Amino acid sequence: xxxxxxxxxxxxxxxxxxxxxxxxxxxxxxxxxxxxxxxxxxxxxxxxxxxxxxxxxxxxxxxxxxxxxxxxxxxxxxxxxxxxxxxxxxxxxxxxxxxxxxxxxxxxxxxxxxxxxxxxxxxxxxxxxxxxxxxxxxxxxxxxxxxxxxxxxxxxxxxxxxxxxxxxxxxxxxxxxxxxxxxxxxxxxxxxxxxxxxxxxxxxxxxxxxxxxxxxxxxxxxxxxxxxxxxxxxx
Numbered sequence: 173x174x175x176x177x178x179x180x181x182x183x184x185x186x187x188x189x190x191x192x193x194x195x196x197x198x199x200x201x202x203x204x205x206x207x208x209x210x211x212x213x214x215x216x217x218x219x220x221x222x223x224x225x226x227x228x229x230x231x232x233x234x235x236x237x238x239x240x241x242x243x244x245x246x247x248x249x250x251x252x253x254x255x256x257x258x259x260x261x262x263x264x265x266x267x268x269x270x271x272x273x274x275x276x277x278x279x280x281x282x283x284x285x286x287x288x289x290x291x292x293x294x295x296x297x298x299x300x301x302x303x304x305x306x307x308x309x310x311x312x313x314x315x316x317x318x319x320x321x322x323x324x325x326x327x328x329x330x331x332x333x334x335x336x337x338x339x340x341x342x343x344x345x346x347x348x349x350x351x352x353x354x355x356x357x358x359x360x361x362x363x364x365x366x367x368x369x370x371x372x373x374x375x376x377x378x379x380x381x382x383x384x385x386x387x388x389x390x391x392x393x394x395x396x397x398x399x400x401x402x403x404x405x406x407x
Contacts, residue, residue: 180195180196180197180198181195181196181197182194182195182196183195183196185234185235187227187230187231187233187234188230189208189224189226189227189230190206190207190208190227190230190231190234190242191206191207191208192204192205192206192231192234192235192240193205193206193207194235202237204235204237204239204240204241205240205241205242205243206231206234206235206240206241206242206243207242207243207244207245208227208231208242208243208244208245209244209245209246209247210222210223210224210244210245210246210247211246211247211249212246212247212248212249212255212305213249214248214249214250217302217303218300218301218302219248219300219301219302219305220298220299220300220301221244221246221257221298221299221300222296222297222298222299223244223259223288223295223296223297223298223299224296225264225292225294225295225296226294226295226296228242228261228264228295229295231261232261238261238262239260239261239262240260240261240262241258241259241260242258242259242260242261243256243257243258244256244257244258244259248305255305255306255307255308255309256307256308256309257299257308257309257310257311258308258309258310258311259310259311259312260312263311263312263313263316264291264295264297265291266291266292266293266295267290267291268290268291268313268314269287269288269289269290269291269297269314270287270288270291270297270299270311270312270313271286271287271288271311271312271313271314271316271317272284272286272287272288272299272301272309272310272311273309273310273311273312273317273320274306274308274309274354275306275307275308275309275310276352276354279308280352281310281320281324282352282354282355283321283324283355283392283393283394284301284309285393285394286299286300286301288311299311321392321394321396324352324355324392325392325396325398327348327350327351327352328350328351328356328390328392328398328400329347329348329350329351329400330345330346330347330348330388330400330402331345331346331347331348332345332346332402333400333401333402333403334402334403334405335376335402335403335404335405336404336405336406336407337368337376337378337404337405337406337407338378338406338407339378339379339380339381339406339407340378341377341378342375342376342377342378343375343376343378344373344374344375344376345361345370345374345375345376345386345388345402346374347359347374351390354393355392355393356390356391356392356393357391357392357393357395358390358391359374359388359389359390359391360372360388360389360391361373361374361386361387361388361389362386362387362389363376363384363385363386363404364384364385364386364387365384366379366380367379367380367381367382367383367384367404367406368384368386368404368406370386374388376404378404378406379406380406381406381407382405382406383403383404383405383406384403384404384406385401385402385403385404386401386402386404387399387400387401387402388400388401388402
């Protein structure tokens, strides 16, 4: 007999401004999420969304926990088009700010360099985005933002850290698939010595025999730089 899969009990609690979903499995473990909506105002190229402290309080009270994943469906007042902003109620703390990341089609975070306004005593705060608005965003605490940007920096890689090329021939440094180019402002290649030349696009031309290095410098959209080194052996 195959072991039974724990069943889950789902309860939906409706407040005046949100729908709270509490799912409890057979082990008594709960996961809580909530959905709500808001109108995003538009002035020029700036889209602004206000998060009501009352909504967050109602969600926490209904869920009986401070840790709730909330998704806000924000509706553009002019176009009627909506976009989602996710946050966690445990991050709503007086005097703090949250950091905004766009989410690409695979749900991976993209740096926006945008922070919310300071969270007020009642839990309310505002968010303003300049330029085009994407479909999905998430707001995180400063500590979580540091982890995200550390992971983004770590993902900046090349496919090969060692390349062999014959004198007079060419080869190319290629960027790894782990690199989300939406987080990259520029990539610069610099060669040490005169054994090779490297182009702006990473094409290596071997000049004379020996070993040398080419540095690949990623400049992220937050201004931080990540450097990778490629060993070049000229035969």
